[in-house]
Amino acid sequence: xxLKPGSRWKSAVCDGEVVVVRAAKAPAVLECGGHAMVPxxxxxxxxxxxxxxxxxGILTGKRYVDEESGVEILCSKAGKxxxxxxxxxxxxxxxxxxxxxx
Amino acid sequence: xxxxxxxxxxxxxxxxxxxxxxxKDGLTYGELAARARAGGAWIASHxxxxxxxxxxNSAAVPAGIFASAEIGRPFAxxxxxxxxxxxxxxxxxxxxxxxIVDDDMIDRVQGTxxxxxxxxxxxxxxxxxxxxxxxxxxxxxxxxxxxxxxxxTTGEPKAAVLRHRHLASYVISTVEFMHxxxxxxxxxxxxxxxxxxxxxxxxxVYSGRRMVYLPTxxxxxxxxxxxxxxxTHAMLVPTMLGRVxxxxxxxxxxxxxxxxxxxxxxxxxxxxxxxxMAFLPQVEFVNGYGLTETSSTVAVLNAGDHRKxxxxxxxxxxxxxxxxxxxxxxxxxxxxxPDGKSxxxxxxxxxxxxxxxxxxxxxxxxxxxxxxxxxxxDSGWLDEEGYLxxxxxxxxxxxxxxxxxxxxxxxxxxxxxxxxxxxxVLGLPDDQWGERVAAVIVAKGPAPxxxxxxxxxxxxxxxxxxxxxxxxRGELPYNDTGKLLRRVLKQxxxxxxxxx
Numbered sequence: 001x002x003l004k005p006g007s008r009w010k011s012a013v014c015d016g017e018v019v020v021v022r023a024a025k026a027p028a029v030l031e032c033g034g035h036a037m038v039p040x041x042x043x044x045x046x047x048x049x050x051x052x053x054x055x056x057g058i059l060t061g062k063r064y065v066d067e068e069s070g071v072e073i074l075c076s077k078a079g080k081x082x083x084x085x086x087x088x089x090x091x092x093x094x095x096x097x098x099x100x101x102x
Numbered sequence: 103x104x105x106x107x108x109x110x111x112x113x114x115x116x117x118x119x120x121x122x123x124x125x126k127d128g129l130t131y132g133e134l135a136a137r138a139r140a141g142g143a144w145i146a147s148h149x150x151x152x153x154x155x156x157x158x159n160s161a162a163v164p165a166g167i168f169a170s171a172e173i174g175r176p177f178a179x180x181x182x183x184x185x186x187x188x189x190x191x192x193x194x195x196x197x198x199x200x201x202i203v204d205d206d207m208i209d210r211v212q213g214t215x216x217x218x219x220x221x222x223x224x225x226x227x228x229x230x231x232x233x234x235x236x237x238x239x240x241x242x243x244x245x246x247x248x249x250x251x252x253x254x255t256t257g258e259p260k261a262a263v264l265r266h267r268h269l270a271s272y273v274i275s276t277v278e279f280m281h282x283x284x285x286x287x288x289x290x291x292x293x294x295x296x297x298x299x300x301x302x303x304x305x306x307v308y309s310g311r312r313m314v315y316l317p318t319x320x321x322x323x324x325x326x327x328x329x330x331x332x333x334t335h336a337m338l339v340p341t342m343l344g345r346v347x348x349x350x351x352x353x354x355x356x357x358x359x360x361x362x363x364x365x366x367x368x369x370x371x372x373x374x375x376x377x378x379m380a381f382l383p384q385v386e387f388v389n390g391y392g393l394t395e396t397s398s399t400v401a402v403l404n405a406g407d408h409r410k411x412x413x414x415x416x417x418x419x420x421x422x423x424x425x426x427x428x429x430x431x432x433x434x435x436x437x438x439x440p441d442g443k444s445x446x447x448x449x450x451x452x453x454x455x456x457x458x459x460x461x462x463x464x465x466x467x468x469x470x471x472x473x474x475x476x477x478x479x480d481s482g483w484l485d486e487e488g489y490l491x492x493x494x495x496x497x498x499x500x501x502x503x504x505x506x507x508x509x510x511x512x513x514x515x516x517x518x519x520x521x522x523x524x525x526x527v528l529g530l531p532d533d534q535w536g537e538r539v540a541a542v543i544v545a546k547g548p549a550p551x552x553x554x555x556x557x558x559x560x561x562x563x564x565x566x567x568x569x570x571x572x573x574x575r576g577e578l579p580y581n582d583t584g585k586l587l588r589r590v591l592k593q594x595x596x597x598x599x600x601x602x
Binding site: 021 | 103104107110111114115241244266267271274276277278279280288298301302305306308309311335337362364366386388389390392398399402404405430431432
């Protein structure tokens with residue numbers, strides 16, 4: 001799968017949706033609930049369920065990163081599955097508190 | 103990513119929270135998203151090209167921004183304060199386009215070739231029309247989000263290009279999604295054609311902070327609205343903040359609901375920030391430095407920095423009140439010499455930035471380098487702790503006998519004089535020194551003598567920075583967002599010199 005910045009994906013196992021903020025250095029598979037995510041415009045497959053160890057959930061507005069591939073993902077819709085990349089769990093990117101300047 | 107997704111996320115998460123307007127009858131995030139969908143479909147039915155906006159601040163601004171994103175068109179707000187002829191010339195440059203125009207301004211731009219004019223009331227009606235609200239979401243490639251005609255203090259306005267990826271990157275790297283409390287409200291008073299006006303719509307929506315628009319700025323109307331809407335956050339350019347402070351002091355109004363005021367878009371006179379901090383002690387002050395071409399803020403002097411600087415006895419810390427703070431953690435910033443070599447702390451040069459929010463592009467002309475660095479054309483230096491001091495536009499730096507002199511520093515010194523209301527310092531050609539320092543003074547109370555003013559500067563700076571040419575004026579030329587029109591002033595002084 002080509003994880004281009006700005007590309008949108010949805011979970012095969014839950015309501016979760018994400019957008020790619022920073023591309024991966026090399027081709028890799030982005031998964032939610034342990035299953036490869038599908039393009040935003042595609043139909044969600046039926047009968048796929050989240051793996052037990054990939055069910056912590058994702059939250060809207062949180063950013064998720066994978067150090068090894070450099071990928072950064074923004075969750076645009078919450079879901080029950082959790083994100084991984086070629087089987088490696090993604091980490092929540094710590095928010096930096098910045099004062100509002102606009 | 104498309105900036106439209108920012109609103110989609112907000113509407114999905116908090117559909118019933120008020121996004122724009124008063125708590126009683128404002129538009130919710132769900133409603134704003136529905137309006138963006140409908141407005142986009144309606145605009146698309148009128149013609150191709152950018153979505154121009156000519157009008158006062160209102161809820162139509164975010165509706166227009168997000169409607170444009172919805173249909174993948176650039177949003178191009180124009181300065182309605184321009185003279186009719188200039189406004190029509192700018193509008194013609196956007197053709198083919200669809201222009202949303204305030205009903206009472208539409209006659210000013212009739213007959214511009216290639217531009218379909220629609221009134222703002224017609225857009226409002228379409229946004230509420232079920233036929234358009236039920237449109238399918240179009241599949242669009244997110245490309246140019248906003249075209250902003252820069253204020254043109256240096257000539258014919260250039261159309262700065264901000265792509266969705268720049269603005270979205272700015273928002274998600276600086277704002278935590280929906281972190282605002284439900285009682286927070288931001289007063290937006292910078293005009294829609296200013297980068298801060300555009301950025302305010304995007305960051306407020308993503309943070310979940312209600313926006314209240316001031317149609318057009320006067321300090322009295324700003325204070326009235328801040329009080330009646332229990333405003334907690336606001337952004338002002340320094341000249342606006344100075345005028346607001348005047349009204350607050352006159353009324354004895356301390357804005358008990360206000361929590362944070364940010365300022366930027368020009369140099370903040372030290373006496374003004376000191377006075378306003380003392381007058382509104384509960385308010386956090388934030389200085390944001392950025393350019394249109396950098397998708398708004400690239401450096402921030404936060405509230406803690408302000409307090410530390412005021413309280414410190416260390417001159418290096420105290421002077422940081424005159425800095426623009428430190429670069430955002432999401433980008434890189436360097437000071438370089440004219441050959442492009444990176445300079446150490448304490449040495450002034452040109453400010454360069456690099457990062458995902460940096461657009462550095464005008465229509466038909468990319469000015470960002472291949473390696474991603476953007477030269478701001480601002481002169482500045484960093485202190486040992488990484489605080490950035492911006493001295494002004496590179497072109498405004500006065501070079502006197504090989505010495506670089508920043509007008510801002512001299513202006514700050516003169517503005518602290520009790521009989522100086524306003525001041526502009528600039529360089530004029532000089533046979534002996536290359537350039538000489540000239541000061542234009544607007545006096546307050548009894549006009550000070552030249553000797554008095556020269557002695558005042560000499561005592562605070564040094565003799566090479568003491569203006570050699572002095573002129574007194576009733577007022578200085580500013581554009582409508584509070585930027586001093588140095589170029590205009592310089593032309594006038596040169597003509598006076600020639601005539602004399």
